[in-house]
Amino acid sequence: MTYRANGVLFDNLFEAGTSGTINYSETGTNFSNIYRGLEKDQRIPDIGYRNNGTDLARLLKGNISQYANTLELTTSRTTAWNGGIFYDVDVSFPSTTAINNFFIFGGRIIMSASRTGGSSTAKNAEWTSLLNDAGNIELARSATYKNTETQVSGIGYLDLTGSYQLLYTETGSSPYTTALYRIYAYMLTTTTVRIRVRFDDGASGVIDENIDGTITSFINERRHPTQTAPSYSRVGGL
Numbered sequence: 001m002t003y004r005a006n007g008v009l010f011d012n013l014f015e016a017g018t019s020g021t022i023n024y025s026e027t028g029t030n031f032s033n034i035y036r037g038l039e040k041d042q043r044i045p046d047i048g049y050r051n052n053g054t055d056l057a058r059l060l061k062g063n064i065s066q067y068a069n070t071l072e073l074t075t076s077r078t079t080a081w082n083g084g085i086f087y088d089v090d091v092s093f094p095s096t097t098a099i100n101n102f103f104i105f106g107g108r109i110i111m112s113a114s115r116t117g118g119s120s121t122a123k124n125a126e127w128t129s130l131l132n133d134a135g136n137i138e139l140a141r142s143a144t145y146k147n148t149e150t151q152v153s154g155i156g157y158l159d160l161t162g163s164y165q166l167l168y169t170e171t172g173s174s175p176y177t178t179a180l181y182r183i184y185a186y187m188l189t190t191t192t193v194r195i196r197v198r199f200d201d202g203a204s205g206v207i208d209e210n211i212d213g214t215i216t217s218f219i220n221e222r223r224h225p226t227q228t229a230p231s232y233s234r235v236g237g238l
Contacts, residue, residue, distance in 0.1 A: 066224070067106065073219040075197075077238035080118075080212040086198040088235035089219055093191045098228040103141035103157045105227050110220035111137045111183050111197060118213020123201070126176040127211055134170035137183050138222070139193070144168060160187045164196060178202030194235070195219070 075087055091109055093099035113131045118124050137152070138145045144153035144167045153167050164184040172179030184196040197217050215238065223229055 067222050068225055069110075069220060069222045071218060072221050072232040073234060074216060075218075075234060075238055076214055076216040078214050080210040081199075081215075082201055082208065082210045084198065084200040085215075085238050086196055086236075087217070087238050089195045089197070090188060090233045090235060091193045091195065091219075091230045092233070093230045094228060096190050099157075099191050099193075099230070102223065102227050102230065105224040106140075106222070107224060107227060108138040108140045108145075108222040109193065109195065110139075110222060111195065111218070112220070113181065113197070113199075113215065113217045115211070115215045116213055118211070119209075121209045123176065123179075123207075123209040124211060124213060126172050126179060127199075127201075127215070130170055130172050130176075130179055130181055131215075134168070134181055136220070137168045139167060139185060139195070155185075157193065160185055160193065162187060199238075 073089060077085065093102065112135065115124065115127045115131055135147045138148065140156050142154075142156040142158055143151045144155055146152045146168070155165050155167055159165070164186045166182060166184055168183045170181040171177060178200075179202070180198070180200040182198045182200070184198070186194055188194040199215065201211060217238065219232060221229065221232075
């Protein structure tokens, strides 16, 4: 990756660990000294560190393309359903150092889902739209994000406890406001995060049609290439 500005190769100048005596200033601000003092996770792109409106992490350390974004697990259901369905996924690391560094270096666990095929009903159409609108929900170190940049929860890996916490809810539009897509997480052990993905279809004042076709849930991983990949195991099924 190469990032230049006004002929300056930022990759070499601001690489983590570079001496603060290599000065680059703008309007009196010594960027190299500021950047050297950042936490490791703040040296990773899209984990922001701002000075006078400038996101130094994004500007000085490259871009998101340095990460591997990999589909790790796909779970599908083709049987018609009503009421509620869910499944769990355990994301396991070999050590506490590995799990901490995965998130410190900008790693994320990414959840998404879709509904396709089936009958041409209003409820099926609503679930298709609901899951499309939810997009990618991404558990990061200190927060949960939607589609990379929009923070949807202040709960991140560091905030997880021994009980489920709600990371995200997508709610259906009227008259299907009891249709809920929800994602939870908790620390199963000191090295394993358990994710729960729920699809709940209540009925209030509408024809309570079954949802059919294929509903599919995806677990992706965004990982810095220097870090250890976790293992992913499904607990139960949709």
